[in-house]
Amino acid sequence: MLDSFDESESSEDETEDNEEQRYLTTANDQLHSYTANKTSDESEEVNKQSNDIPFASCYQNLLKYDNNFISLLFHIDGIGLFKSSKLKLWLFSTSIIELPPRLRYKRCNMPVVSVWVGYKEPNIYMWLDKSIIVGSVPVKYNIFYYGIIADCPALALILNFINHTGYFCCFYCFIRGQHDRRCRKRQYIYSDTVCTRDPTSFNNHSHSAESNKLKVYGHRGRSILDEIIDVPLPHSIICDYQHVTLLRHFRDVMKAISCSLPTKVRKQIEQKLVKQAFPNFFHRKMRGIENLSFIKATELKNLLFYGFIPNFYKILPIDQAAHMCLFICGIRLLHTSPYKISSSISTMADELLKTYYKHHSDYYKFLANFVLHLHSHFAEIYQRHGSLTYINTFSQEDFIGYISSNRNGTRHLGDLILHYYNIDMYLSNHKSTTSSSSIDQG
Secondary structure, three states: OEEEEOOOOOOOOOOHHHOOEEEEEOOHHHHHHHHOOOOHHHHHHOOHHHOOHHHOHHHHHHHOOOOOEEEEEEEEEEEEOOOOOOOEEEEEEEEEOOOOHHHHOOHHHOOEEEEEEEOOOOOHHHHHOOOOOOOOOOOOOEEEEEEEEEOHHHHHHHOOEOOOOOOOOOOOEOOOOEEEOOOOEEEOOOOOOOOEOOHHHHHHHHHHHHHHOOOEOOEOOOOOOOOOOOOOOOOOEEEOHHHHHHHHHHHHHHHHHHHHOOHHHHHHHHHHHHHOOOOOOOOOOOOOOOOOOOOOHHHHHHHHHHHHHHHHOOOOOHHHHHHHHHHHHHHHHOOOOOOOOOOOHHHHHHHHHHHHHHOHHHOOOOOOOHHHHHHHHHHHHHHHHOOOOOOOOHHHHHHHHHHHOOOOOOOOHHHHHHHHHHHHHHHHHHHHHHHHHHHHHO
16 A cells, blocks of 8 residues: 655645655555566566567576566656646656566556655655665565666656756766757767766766766766665666657657658648558557647557658658668667577667667758667667567556546645555455455355
Protein backbone atom coordinates (compact mmCIF):
# COMPACT_ATOMS: atom_id res chain seq x y z
CA MET A 1 0.00 0.00 0.00
CA LEU A 2 1.06 3.56 -0.60
CA ASP A 3 1.67 6.01 2.22
CA SER A 4 1.40 9.72 1.51
CA PHE A 5 2.33 12.90 3.27
CA ASP A 6 2.44 16.59 2.44
CA GLU A 7 5.67 18.52 2.44
CA SER A 8 3.72 21.57 3.57
CA GLU A 9 0.08 22.42 4.10
CA SER A 10 -0.95 25.53 2.19
CA SER A 11 -4.09 27.62 2.28
CA GLU A 12 -5.88 29.21 -0.65
CA ASP A 13 -3.95 32.47 -0.11
CA GLU A 14 -0.51 30.88 -0.43
CA THR A 15 1.43 31.21 -3.67
CA GLU A 16 1.78 28.37 -6.16
CA ASP A 17 5.49 27.95 -5.46
CA ASN A 18 4.80 27.09 -1.82
CA GLU A 19 2.02 24.62 -2.58
CA GLU A 20 3.95 21.39 -3.06
CA GLN A 21 3.33 17.91 -1.83
CA ARG A 22 5.35 14.77 -1.74
CA TYR A 23 4.29 11.22 -1.18
CA LEU A 24 6.13 8.19 0.04
CA THR A 25 5.71 4.51 -0.71
CA THR A 26 7.15 1.37 0.79
CA ALA A 27 7.80 -1.03 -2.08
CA ASN A 28 9.09 -3.85 0.10
CA ASP A 29 5.83 -5.82 0.29
CA GLN A 30 5.25 -5.48 -3.44
CA LEU A 31 8.73 -6.81 -4.26
CA HIS A 32 8.17 -9.96 -2.21
CA SER A 33 5.01 -10.75 -4.16
CA TYR A 34 7.00 -10.66 -7.41
CA THR A 35 9.73 -13.02 -6.22
CA ALA A 36 7.13 -15.76 -5.86
CA ASN A 37 6.13 -15.32 -9.51
CA LYS A 38 9.65 -15.76 -10.88
CA THR A 39 9.15 -19.36 -11.98
CA SER A 40 11.22 -21.46 -14.28
CA ASP A 41 8.48 -21.46 -16.94
CA GLU A 42 8.60 -17.68 -17.19
CA SER A 43 12.39 -17.71 -17.27
CA GLU A 44 12.39 -20.08 -20.23
CA GLU A 45 10.04 -17.77 -22.11
CA VAL A 46 12.70 -15.07 -22.29
CA ASN A 47 15.59 -16.24 -24.44
CA LYS A 48 18.44 -14.74 -26.32
CA GLN A 49 16.41 -14.38 -29.49
CA SER A 50 14.63 -11.40 -27.94
CA ASN A 51 17.83 -9.54 -26.93
CA ASP A 52 16.10 -8.40 -23.77
CA ILE A 53 17.88 -6.52 -20.97
CA PRO A 54 19.10 -9.67 -19.11
CA PHE A 55 21.12 -10.74 -22.15
CA ALA A 56 22.96 -7.44 -22.66
CA SER A 57 26.40 -6.65 -21.26
CA CYS A 58 25.48 -4.65 -18.14
CA TYR A 59 23.20 -7.34 -16.76
CA GLN A 60 25.70 -10.07 -17.60
CA ASN A 61 28.32 -8.19 -15.57
CA LEU A 62 25.99 -8.25 -12.56
CA LEU A 63 25.69 -12.03 -12.89
CA LYS A 64 29.44 -12.34 -12.28
CA TYR A 65 28.90 -11.15 -8.70
CA ASP A 66 25.60 -12.83 -7.87
CA ASN A 67 22.97 -14.86 -9.70
CA ASN A 68 20.25 -14.81 -7.06
CA PHE A 69 18.90 -11.29 -7.24
CA ILE A 70 16.12 -9.04 -8.41
CA SER A 71 17.06 -5.95 -10.40
CA LEU A 72 14.97 -2.79 -10.66
CA LEU A 73 14.89 -0.29 -13.50
CA PHE A 74 13.84 3.16 -12.30
CA HIS A 75 11.66 5.53 -14.29
CA ILE A 76 10.88 9.17 -13.58
CA ASP A 77 8.56 11.50 -15.47
CA GLY A 78 6.14 14.36 -14.99
CA ILE A 79 2.70 15.13 -16.42
CA GLY A 80 0.45 18.17 -16.24
CA LEU A 81 -2.76 17.72 -14.27
CA PHE A 82 -4.70 20.66 -15.74
CA LYS A 83 -4.55 22.56 -19.00
CA SER A 84 -5.32 25.81 -17.18
CA SER A 85 -2.67 25.38 -14.48
CA LYS A 86 1.02 24.56 -14.15
CA LEU A 87 0.30 21.95 -11.49
CA LYS A 88 2.21 18.77 -12.35
CA LEU A 89 2.45 15.25 -11.05
CA TRP A 90 5.91 13.65 -10.93
CA LEU A 91 6.03 9.87 -10.69
CA PHE A 92 9.02 7.77 -9.64
CA SER A 93 8.33 4.11 -10.42
CA THR A 94 10.20 0.89 -11.11
CA SER A 95 9.94 -2.17 -13.28
CA ILE A 96 11.36 -5.59 -12.45
CA ILE A 97 13.78 -6.72 -15.12
CA GLU A 98 13.55 -10.46 -14.36
CA LEU A 99 9.88 -10.55 -15.33
CA PRO A 100 9.16 -11.41 -18.97
CA PRO A 101 8.43 -8.30 -21.06
CA ARG A 102 4.74 -9.13 -21.38
CA LEU A 103 4.47 -9.05 -17.57
CA ARG A 104 7.17 -6.50 -16.78
CA TYR A 105 5.35 -3.55 -18.30
CA LYS A 106 1.87 -4.25 -17.00
CA ARG A 107 0.50 -1.56 -14.71
CA CYS A 108 0.16 -3.94 -11.77
CA ASN A 109 3.83 -4.96 -12.08
CA MET A 110 5.36 -1.46 -12.01
CA PRO A 111 5.61 -0.51 -8.32
CA VAL A 112 5.22 3.17 -7.53
CA VAL A 113 8.10 4.39 -5.37
CA SER A 114 7.04 7.98 -4.82
CA VAL A 115 4.80 10.76 -6.16
CA TRP A 116 5.26 14.53 -6.06
CA VAL A 117 2.55 17.07 -6.86
CA GLY A 118 3.56 20.70 -7.23
CA TYR A 119 3.82 23.76 -9.41
CA LYS A 120 7.56 23.47 -10.02
CA GLU A 121 10.14 20.76 -10.46
CA PRO A 122 10.72 18.75 -7.28
CA ASN A 123 13.79 18.98 -5.13
CA ILE A 124 15.17 15.51 -5.76
CA TYR A 125 16.99 15.18 -2.42
CA MET A 126 13.96 16.36 -0.48
CA TRP A 127 11.66 14.10 -2.45
CA LEU A 128 13.54 10.82 -2.82
CA ASP A 129 16.08 10.84 0.02
CA LYS A 130 14.11 8.32 2.11
CA SER A 131 11.63 6.99 -0.41
CA ILE A 132 12.76 3.36 -0.49
CA ILE A 133 12.32 1.70 2.91
CA VAL A 134 13.39 -1.90 3.49
CA GLY A 135 11.35 -3.61 6.17
CA SER A 136 12.37 -6.33 8.58
CA VAL A 137 10.84 -9.16 6.53
CA PRO A 138 13.55 -11.69 5.53
CA VAL A 139 14.60 -11.16 1.92
CA LYS A 140 15.34 -14.25 -0.15
CA TYR A 141 16.72 -12.30 -3.10
CA ASN A 142 19.28 -9.54 -3.24
CA ILE A 143 17.94 -6.36 -4.80
CA PHE A 144 20.10 -4.66 -7.42
CA TYR A 145 19.30 -1.19 -8.64
CA TYR A 146 20.04 -1.57 -12.33
CA GLY A 147 19.55 1.85 -13.93
CA ILE A 148 17.33 4.80 -14.77
CA ILE A 149 15.30 5.41 -17.94
CA ALA A 150 13.55 8.70 -18.70
CA ASP A 151 13.37 11.56 -21.15
CA CYS A 152 16.13 14.19 -21.17
CA PRO A 153 14.59 16.78 -18.77
CA ALA A 154 13.77 14.09 -16.20
CA LEU A 155 17.23 12.53 -16.51
CA ALA A 156 18.86 15.92 -15.98
CA LEU A 157 16.72 16.38 -12.87
CA ILE A 158 17.54 13.09 -11.15
CA LEU A 159 21.20 13.06 -12.28
CA ASN A 160 21.73 16.62 -11.01
CA PHE A 161 22.84 17.60 -14.50
CA ILE A 162 22.42 20.75 -16.54
CA ASN A 163 19.44 20.84 -18.88
CA HIS A 164 19.53 19.90 -22.55
CA THR A 165 20.11 23.51 -23.62
CA GLY A 166 23.51 23.70 -21.88
CA TYR A 167 27.00 23.39 -23.31
CA PHE A 168 28.04 20.04 -21.73
CA CYS A 169 24.61 18.45 -21.39
CA CYS A 170 25.38 14.99 -22.82
CA PHE A 171 25.34 12.22 -20.21
CA TYR A 172 27.65 9.99 -22.26
CA CYS A 173 30.39 12.24 -23.67
CA PHE A 174 32.09 15.63 -23.36
CA ILE A 175 30.77 17.24 -26.54
CA ARG A 176 30.45 21.01 -26.18
CA GLY A 177 27.45 22.67 -27.74
CA GLN A 178 27.89 25.74 -29.94
CA HIS A 179 25.54 28.67 -29.61
CA ASP A 180 24.07 29.68 -32.97
CA ARG A 181 22.95 33.31 -32.93
CA ARG A 182 20.73 32.80 -35.98
CA CYS A 183 18.40 30.35 -34.24
CA ARG A 184 19.44 31.32 -30.68
CA LYS A 185 19.88 27.67 -29.76
CA ARG A 186 22.68 25.26 -28.91
CA GLN A 187 23.84 23.17 -31.84
CA TYR A 188 25.88 19.98 -31.46
CA ILE A 189 27.92 19.55 -34.62
CA TYR A 190 29.14 16.04 -35.45
CA SER A 191 32.71 15.26 -34.44
CA ASP A 192 34.77 12.07 -34.68
CA THR A 193 37.02 13.00 -31.75
CA VAL A 194 34.54 13.36 -28.88
CA CYS A 195 35.79 11.88 -25.61
CA THR A 196 33.29 9.64 -23.82
CA ARG A 197 32.51 9.74 -20.10
CA ASP A 198 33.41 6.74 -17.96
CA PRO A 199 32.38 5.87 -14.38
CA THR A 200 35.59 7.36 -12.95
CA SER A 201 35.30 10.73 -14.68
CA PHE A 202 31.55 10.86 -14.03
CA ASN A 203 32.10 10.28 -10.32
CA ASN A 204 35.04 12.70 -10.02
CA HIS A 205 33.32 15.55 -11.85
CA SER A 206 30.11 15.16 -9.85
CA HIS A 207 32.04 15.24 -6.56
CA SER A 208 34.02 18.27 -7.75
CA ALA A 209 30.83 20.11 -8.66
CA GLU A 210 29.31 19.19 -5.29
CA SER A 211 32.26 20.39 -3.22
CA ASN A 212 32.98 23.57 -5.20
CA LYS A 213 29.33 24.51 -5.82
CA LEU A 214 30.10 24.95 -9.52
CA LYS A 215 29.08 23.34 -12.79
CA VAL A 216 31.77 20.90 -13.90
CA TYR A 217 31.32 19.49 -17.42
CA GLY A 218 27.56 19.55 -17.01
CA HIS A 219 27.43 18.29 -13.43
CA ARG A 220 25.66 20.43 -10.82
CA GLY A 221 26.64 18.02 -8.08
CA ARG A 222 26.22 14.40 -7.07
CA SER A 223 23.19 12.43 -8.17
CA ILE A 224 20.89 10.93 -5.58
CA LEU A 225 21.38 7.60 -7.40
CA ASP A 226 25.14 7.54 -6.72
CA GLU A 227 24.88 5.67 -3.44
CA ILE A 228 22.37 3.02 -4.48
CA ILE A 229 22.89 2.26 -8.17
CA ASP A 230 24.69 -1.05 -8.84
CA VAL A 231 25.53 -0.44 -12.49
CA PRO A 232 27.83 2.61 -12.33
CA LEU A 233 26.84 5.90 -13.89
CA PRO A 234 26.82 6.75 -16.78
CA HIS A 235 26.52 3.13 -17.98
CA SER A 236 23.20 2.78 -16.14
CA ILE A 237 21.63 5.80 -17.89
CA ILE A 238 19.11 4.92 -20.61
CA CYS A 239 17.75 7.81 -22.64
CA ASP A 240 14.27 6.97 -23.86
CA TYR A 241 14.09 6.59 -27.62
CA GLN A 242 10.33 7.24 -27.56
CA HIS A 243 11.00 10.87 -26.66
CA VAL A 244 14.42 11.33 -28.26
CA THR A 245 13.71 9.68 -31.62
CA LEU A 246 9.97 9.79 -32.16
CA LEU A 247 8.50 12.74 -30.27
CA ARG A 248 11.44 15.05 -30.79
CA HIS A 249 13.82 14.40 -33.66
CA PHE A 250 11.63 12.59 -36.17
CA ARG A 251 8.70 14.93 -35.55
CA ASP A 252 10.95 17.97 -36.10
CA VAL A 253 12.25 16.46 -39.34
CA MET A 254 8.71 15.73 -40.51
CA LYS A 255 7.70 19.33 -39.79
CA ALA A 256 10.63 20.60 -41.86
CA ILE A 257 9.82 18.24 -44.74
CA SER A 258 6.12 19.06 -44.60
CA CYS A 259 6.77 22.81 -44.78
CA SER A 260 9.04 22.34 -47.79
CA LEU A 261 6.38 20.53 -49.86
CA PRO A 262 3.81 22.26 -52.09
CA THR A 263 0.31 22.35 -50.61
CA LYS A 264 -1.12 20.04 -53.27
CA VAL A 265 1.56 17.39 -52.75
CA ARG A 266 1.22 17.64 -48.98
CA LYS A 267 -2.54 17.02 -49.16
CA GLN A 268 -2.03 14.01 -51.43
CA ILE A 269 0.41 12.46 -48.97
CA GLU A 270 -1.97 13.32 -46.13
CA GLN A 271 -4.77 11.29 -47.73
CA LYS A 272 -2.51 8.33 -48.45
CA LEU A 273 -1.25 8.18 -44.87
CA VAL A 274 -4.70 8.42 -43.32
CA LYS A 275 -6.11 5.71 -45.60
CA GLN A 276 -3.17 3.35 -45.13
CA ALA A 277 -4.46 -0.06 -44.02
CA PHE A 278 -2.84 -1.91 -41.11
CA PRO A 279 -3.32 -5.39 -39.61
CA ASN A 280 -5.84 -5.62 -36.79
CA PHE A 281 -3.13 -6.00 -34.12
CA PHE A 282 -1.90 -2.45 -34.76
CA HIS A 283 -3.44 -0.30 -32.04
CA ARG A 284 -3.04 2.96 -33.95
CA LYS A 285 -2.93 3.91 -37.59
CA MET A 286 -0.90 6.72 -39.11
CA ARG A 287 -1.92 10.34 -38.85
CA GLY A 288 -1.34 12.92 -41.58
CA ILE A 289 1.47 15.45 -41.68
CA GLU A 290 -0.69 18.58 -41.77
CA ASN A 291 -0.80 18.87 -37.97
CA LEU A 292 1.93 17.17 -35.96
CA SER A 293 1.30 19.00 -32.68
CA PHE A 294 -0.82 16.32 -31.01
CA ILE A 295 0.48 13.21 -32.75
CA LYS A 296 1.16 10.15 -30.60
CA ALA A 297 4.50 8.38 -30.37
CA THR A 298 2.97 5.14 -31.69
CA GLU A 299 1.65 6.99 -34.75
CA LEU A 300 5.09 8.46 -35.37
CA LYS A 301 6.63 5.01 -35.01
CA ASN A 302 4.28 3.61 -37.66
CA LEU A 303 5.09 6.53 -39.94
CA LEU A 304 8.83 6.06 -39.43
CA PHE A 305 8.89 2.30 -40.02
CA TYR A 306 6.04 1.72 -42.47
CA GLY A 307 4.88 4.98 -44.02
CA PHE A 308 7.79 7.27 -44.79
CA ILE A 309 9.70 5.41 -47.50
CA PRO A 310 6.66 4.28 -49.58
CA ASN A 311 5.13 7.77 -49.56
CA PHE A 312 8.15 10.08 -49.74
CA TYR A 313 10.82 8.37 -51.82
CA LYS A 314 9.36 9.73 -55.08
CA ILE A 315 8.59 13.16 -53.61
CA LEU A 316 11.92 14.10 -52.03
CA PRO A 317 15.23 14.53 -53.86
CA ILE A 318 16.95 11.17 -54.14
CA ASP A 319 19.86 12.14 -51.88
CA GLN A 320 17.56 13.45 -49.15
CA ALA A 321 15.40 10.33 -49.32
CA ALA A 322 18.53 8.16 -49.09
CA HIS A 323 19.69 10.24 -46.12
CA MET A 324 16.43 9.49 -44.28
CA CYS A 325 16.80 5.79 -45.13
CA LEU A 326 20.06 5.78 -43.15
CA PHE A 327 18.13 6.92 -40.09
CA ILE A 328 15.22 4.52 -40.57
CA CYS A 329 17.45 1.48 -41.17
CA GLY A 330 19.65 2.35 -38.19
CA ILE A 331 16.70 2.56 -35.80
CA ARG A 332 15.13 -0.61 -37.24
CA LEU A 333 18.36 -2.55 -36.70
CA LEU A 334 18.44 -1.50 -33.05
CA HIS A 335 14.99 -3.04 -32.57
CA THR A 336 16.16 -6.51 -33.58
CA SER A 337 18.33 -9.19 -32.01
CA PRO A 338 21.95 -9.80 -33.08
CA TYR A 339 21.17 -13.53 -33.02
CA LYS A 340 18.65 -13.06 -35.85
CA ILE A 341 20.74 -10.97 -38.27
CA SER A 342 24.40 -10.58 -37.33
CA SER A 343 26.55 -10.23 -34.25
CA SER A 344 27.82 -6.91 -35.64
CA ILE A 345 24.35 -5.39 -35.80
CA SER A 346 25.22 -2.61 -33.35
CA THR A 347 28.27 -1.68 -35.44
CA MET A 348 26.17 -1.45 -38.60
CA ALA A 349 23.52 0.65 -36.87
CA ASP A 350 26.20 2.90 -35.39
CA GLU A 351 27.71 3.56 -38.82
CA LEU A 352 24.30 4.34 -40.32
CA LEU A 353 23.25 6.72 -37.54
CA LYS A 354 26.59 8.52 -37.39
CA THR A 355 26.62 8.98 -41.17
CA TYR A 356 23.10 10.38 -40.90
CA TYR A 357 24.23 12.71 -38.10
CA LYS A 358 27.33 13.81 -40.00
CA HIS A 359 25.40 14.96 -43.10
CA HIS A 360 22.25 16.14 -41.32
CA SER A 361 23.04 19.86 -41.69
CA ASP A 362 23.20 19.41 -45.49
CA TYR A 363 19.43 18.94 -45.61
CA TYR A 364 17.99 20.59 -42.47
CA LYS A 365 18.79 23.91 -40.83
CA PHE A 366 19.16 24.40 -37.09
CA LEU A 367 18.17 20.81 -36.20
CA ALA A 368 21.61 19.67 -35.01
CA ASN A 369 20.32 19.73 -31.45
CA PHE A 370 20.94 17.52 -28.44
CA VAL A 371 18.42 14.82 -29.38
CA LEU A 372 20.13 14.35 -32.75
CA HIS A 373 23.49 13.96 -30.99
CA LEU A 374 22.08 11.30 -28.64
CA HIS A 375 21.56 8.99 -31.62
CA SER A 376 25.34 8.63 -31.87
CA HIS A 377 25.19 6.80 -28.50
CA PHE A 378 22.31 4.46 -29.34
CA ALA A 379 24.64 1.62 -30.35
CA GLU A 380 26.35 1.77 -26.93
CA ILE A 381 22.95 1.68 -25.21
CA TYR A 382 21.99 -1.30 -27.39
CA GLN A 383 25.11 -3.24 -26.37
CA ARG A 384 24.68 -2.45 -22.67
CA HIS A 385 20.93 -2.82 -22.24
CA GLY A 386 19.46 -4.66 -25.23
CA SER A 387 17.23 -3.70 -28.13
CA LEU A 388 15.04 -0.60 -28.19
CA THR A 389 11.98 -2.86 -28.15
CA TYR A 390 12.52 -3.47 -24.43
CA ILE A 391 14.09 -0.19 -23.27
CA ASN A 392 11.44 2.42 -23.90
CA THR A 393 8.80 4.18 -21.83
CA PHE A 394 5.60 3.44 -23.76
CA SER A 395 4.19 1.49 -20.81
CA GLN A 396 5.39 4.00 -18.23
CA GLU A 397 3.78 6.87 -20.14
CA ASP A 398 0.52 4.94 -20.16
CA PHE A 399 0.98 4.23 -16.45
CA ILE A 400 1.51 7.84 -15.41
CA GLY A 401 -1.43 8.95 -17.55
CA TYR A 402 -3.62 6.35 -15.87
CA ILE A 403 -2.55 7.42 -12.38
CA SER A 404 -2.93 11.16 -13.05
CA SER A 405 -6.47 10.67 -14.40
CA ASN A 406 -7.58 8.88 -11.22
CA ARG A 407 -8.88 12.03 -9.55
CA ASN A 408 -11.76 14.46 -9.27
CA GLY A 409 -11.99 18.03 -8.06
CA THR A 410 -9.11 20.47 -7.76
CA ARG A 411 -7.95 20.15 -4.14
CA HIS A 412 -5.89 17.54 -2.27
CA LEU A 413 -5.03 15.90 -5.57
CA GLY A 414 -2.08 13.92 -4.27
CA ASP A 415 -4.13 12.26 -1.54
CA LEU A 416 -6.95 11.51 -3.97
CA ILE A 417 -4.68 10.05 -6.64
CA LEU A 418 -2.89 7.74 -4.22
CA HIS A 419 -6.12 6.81 -2.46
CA TYR A 420 -7.69 5.63 -5.72
CA TYR A 421 -4.46 3.94 -6.75
CA ASN A 422 -4.39 1.99 -3.47
CA ILE A 423 -7.98 0.91 -4.07
CA ASP A 424 -7.17 -0.27 -7.60
CA MET A 425 -4.14 -2.22 -6.39
CA TYR A 426 -6.14 -3.84 -3.59
CA LEU A 427 -8.96 -4.86 -5.92
CA SER A 428 -6.47 -6.19 -8.46
CA ASN A 429 -4.67 -8.32 -5.86
CA HIS A 430 -7.95 -9.46 -4.30
CA LYS A 431 -9.28 -10.48 -7.71
CA SER A 432 -6.18 -12.48 -8.57
CA THR A 433 -6.22 -14.19 -5.16
CA THR A 434 -9.87 -15.10 -5.53
CA SER A 435 -9.35 -16.44 -9.03
CA SER A 436 -6.39 -18.59 -8.05
CA SER A 437 -8.13 -20.01 -4.99
CA SER A 438 -11.22 -20.94 -6.99
CA ILE A 439 -9.06 -22.73 -9.55
CA ASP A 440 -7.23 -24.64 -6.82
CA GLN A 441 -10.52 -25.71 -5.26
CA GLY A 442 -11.87 -26.81 -8.63
